[in-house]
Amino acid sequence: MNRRGHFEAEHEMFRNSFREFVRNEIAPHYEQWERAGVVPREIWKTAGSLGFLCTWADEAYGGAGCRDFRYDQIVAEEMGHTAGVAFGLHSTVVAPYLDRLGTEEQKRRLLPRAVKGEAILAIAMTEPAAGSDLAGIETHAELRGGSWVLNGSKTFVSNGINADVVIVAAKTDPINPRAIGLFLVESGMPGFDRGRKLEKLGYHAQDTAELFFRDVAISCANVLGDPRRGLEALKSLLVDERLIAACGSLALAHAAFDVTLPYVTERKAFGQRVADFQNTRWKLAEIQTELDVGQAFVDRCVVDLNAGALTPEAAAEAKLWTAELAGRATDACLQLFGGYGYMWEYPIARLYAAARVHRIWAGTSEIMKEIIGRSLVK
């Protein structure tokens, strides 16, 4: 699809160098990282040293000061094929909390390390008994003698094993369930433990983990924003999170299409190329059309976000449409591979498994429909 006008020359330069980095530094090692269930910390430092993390961060904190979501979009697009190192989560989802809510001291202490890849970031909202219903979390923090004391547990935390700093959502008022605070929990804090590295259907190289907090003492220096108003902050930053998730879903669907087209033009059945069956051409046509339609909408959302005009409903639409498309596209593409599509050594199998979580994380498809639907029916 012609996206002329969406990107400028400097974006294309950034894309080319990031693509080169993925080709040289990630792709050759990716299978081994999948087997290990985690990526080495060094890859974060290499990405940081090349200027690929938190590109939006102000120069005062070591960033490039490019407050332009198109750079985040490019990272998500170029990661579509390897789908495994959670750069987007670190740079576009978690670090912006420091930027928007952090004190000057917190920013000076943490942002330069995040930009360099020396501090890997994670966010822990979900709990064993509460995911979609954020207000239902049970992890709580109590103010005792000038420090907050954190107790509870979290699950499904991406970067959970490697993370140096985790933003943890916790209840802060026993009689007001909507009073939630955000706390910066750092590696090595007494009472902070990591549980299992969870085995997942896909995204095997991503370290998704359970985290436990037992009487973790958190000084005021590690309270992020107003400790009673974290829910509002989470809701407003979820707009960015859903848009970057949409960029990732679309990239994944594109990747599925890109590996399928050459396969069906090579593979023969009944004396002709699989691509020559009408069914194949129609499937490819359907996917290509949906990719183009989705891309146009997502690009518009990116422009709106840059202008400060992206609504939660539009972000939810983008997330819903692209996550569902990633599911449809990877399923249809896998079918065109026949039995080979079911083999893990074929990238389409990995993409199929990876696509499944896109309808779940960053808010399920049902929750996206709720957000959109509630804005329609008052």
Ligand SMILES: Cc1cc2nc3c(=O)[nH]c(=O)nc-3n(C[C@H](O)[C@H](O)[C@H](O)COP(=O)(O)OP(=O)(O)OC[C@H]3O[C@@H](n4cnc5c(N)ncnc54)[C@H](O)[C@@H]3O)c2cc1C
């Ligand atoms: C690989 C992976 C990585 C993740 N990374 C992170 C992370 O880094 N940090 C983090 O905090 N979380 C993370 N999550 C958690 C993710 O955001 C949650 O799994 C998701 O929000 C759904 O919550 P749940 O799993 O508790 O499902 P539930 O909330 O229990 O939902 C179960 C089902 O009920 C449906 N449902 C719930 N409420 C409604 C409703 N009101 N109307 C209609 N249907 C409803 C859901 O759509 C779903 O189908 C990750 C999850 C996965 C799988």
